[in-house]
Amino acid sequence: MKRRDDVIKWVCALCLSCGMASCGIDIPKEVPSSYETITVEESDIVLPMKFSAKLKGQADVTISPQISGQLMKICVTEGQQVGRGQTLFIIDSRNAQHELESAQANLQAAQANLQAAQAQANSAKLEYESNKNLFDKKIVSSYMLENSQNNYRQAEAAVSQAKAAITQAQAGVNRAKVNLGFCTISSPVSGVIGEIPVFAGDQVTPMTQLTIVSGNQQMEAWFSVTESIIESGISSGMKHSDMNAHMATLPDVSFVMKNGTEYPYKGRITSITGVVDATTGSLSCKATFPNPDGHLFSGAQGTIVLPIKSTHVMVVPQTAVVRLQDKALVYKVMPDSTAKSITVTTTDTGNGKDVIITTGLSIGDRIVAVGANNVQEGQKVLFPTEEKNE
Numbered sequence: 001m002k003r004r005d006d007v008i009k010w011v012c013a014l015c016l017s018c019g020m021a022s023c024g025i026d027i028p029k030e031v032p033s034s035y036e037t038i039t040v041e042e043s044d045i046v047l048p049m050k051f052s053a054k055l056k057g058q059a060d061v062t063i064s065p066q067i068s069g070q071l072m073k074i075c076v077t078e079g080q081q082v083g084r085g086q087t088l089f090i091i092d093s094r095n096a097q098h099e100l101e102s103a104q105a106n107l108q109a110a111q112a113n114l115q116a117a118q119a120q121a122n123s124a125k126l127e128y129e130s131n132k133n134l135f136d137k138k139i140v141s142s143y144m145l146e147n148s149q150n151n152y153r154q155a156e157a158a159v160s161q162a163k164a165a166i167t168q169a170q171a172g173v174n175r176a177k178v179n180l181g182f183c184t185i186s187s188p189v190s191g192v193i194g195e196i197p198v199f200a201g202d203q204v205t206p207m208t209q210l211t212i213v214s215g216n217q218q219m220e221a222w223f224s225v226t227e228s229i230i231e232s233g234i235s236s237g238m239k240h241s242d243m244n245a246h247m248a249t250l251p252d253v254s255f256v257m258k259n260g261t262e263y264p265y266k267g268r269i270t271s272i273t274g275v276v277d278a279t280t281g282s283l284s285c286k287a288t289f290p291n292p293d294g295h296l297f298s299g300a301q302g303t304i305v306l307p308i309k310s311t312h313v314m315v316v317p318q319t320a321v322v323r324l325q326d327k328a329l330v331y332k333v334m335p336d337s338t339a340k341s342i343t344v345t346t347t348d349t350g351n352g353k354d355v356i357i358t359t360g361l362s363i364g365d366r367i368v369a370v371g372a373n374n375v376q377e378g379q380k381v382l383f384p385t386e387e388k389n390e
Contacts, residue, residue, distance in 0.1 A: 035381040036370040037333055042363050043315050048350040049306045051285075053223035053255070057298040058288065059189040059215025065091060066182040068205045071198055080193045081294070082213065085186050088193075089210055093183035100176035107169035114162035121155035128152040191215040192294070214298040219291045221255055221267065223304045224282040247272065253287050254305040255296075262305075265290050269306075314357040320369045321346060321355055330357075331375045333366040337382035339375045342367075 073090040128148040134140040194212035252266035267289035322329045331339040344360030
């Protein structure tokens with residue numbers, strides 16, 4: 001019964017074909033289409049290497065008092081731009097002022113003592129010289145001469161002591177002036193005021209952190225370079241003395257903020273530490289960025305993009321690579337136009353459309369560039385183009 005049904009279907013199809021032919025209708029032929037392919041070539045490409053980074057002001061300074069006392073006035077606010085030498089805080093200066101006045105009084109007393117000692121020394125000198133003259137004339141005894149000489153020496157010693165007392169008193173005045181100056185705390189750099197955790201009226205000591213002034217005219221982005229990149233050429237076999245010359249040859253770097261916005265000014269790598277961290281296997285690097293508009297803030301995080309040029313590499317489109325779990329395959333076109341799967345290793349280019357083939361292919365190989373996901377092993381992927389009848 002089934003054989004009879006197949007025969008009927010075949011006869012019907014034959015009749016339909018004959019009918020269409022008799023009516024002058026052409027039956028379209030099925031023409032297989034070729035896959036899009038490329039020939040692997042050697043080329044150069046710039047790879048944007050990315051590293052997590054944290055910003056720090058080039059001159060971040062912790063502000064702490066040099067003396068203990070009551071904080072009388074806070075002259076700035078958080079986030080305020082300040083200049084070098086601008087007053088930030090004022091500490092109660094009354095004790096320091098009293099110490100200065102007392103030190104100045106001690107200096108005046110020491111100066112008066114010196115004048116008295118010098119006068120006494122002058123008198124002792126005159127007496128000694130007079131007795132010496134009389135002794136030469138044998139008018140006075142040697143006892144009187146020696147006694148006057150001893151008095152003169154004691155007077156000179158008293159002058160020396162008085163001068164030492166003046167030096168000490170002057171040091172006390174200078175120290176009191178410095179302490180008085182410490183009562184007014186000024187910014188050592190130009191920058192931005194950070195958090196202020198204290199309030200007017202608080203008792204502060206040299207252990208108290210008043211704020212941080214971030215010198216934000218130049219910002220430093222700190223990041224780590226992995227050991228694999230180090231070995232690939234950034235500092236491979238480099239002496240510390242050659243580091244500055246090498247950094248000068250490195251390209252400008254970019255800073256991408258957390259929201260994906262690229263900072264408009266380029267930076268330069270200005271520091272590479274000479275010791276590999278044994279724990280992370282990396283070097284710490286620093287890139288310096290100009291910050292004329294104050295858009296970068298100390299403590300902010302982002303991404304450093306370092307463009308590294310790779311030469312003589314095989315670059316293919318991502319569409320040519322088929323990912324199967326932990327493997328990457330491409331389909332190589334064989335001489336008979338069939339596809340053969342080749343396991344390859346790849347490196348991302350960072351541009352979202354290409355990859356670098358590091359192993360598995362050779363220059364001149366032809367591979368399927370588009371539609372590789374639909375190709376099967378041994379499938380024919382290239383067909384001759386049908387010639388059109390004129």
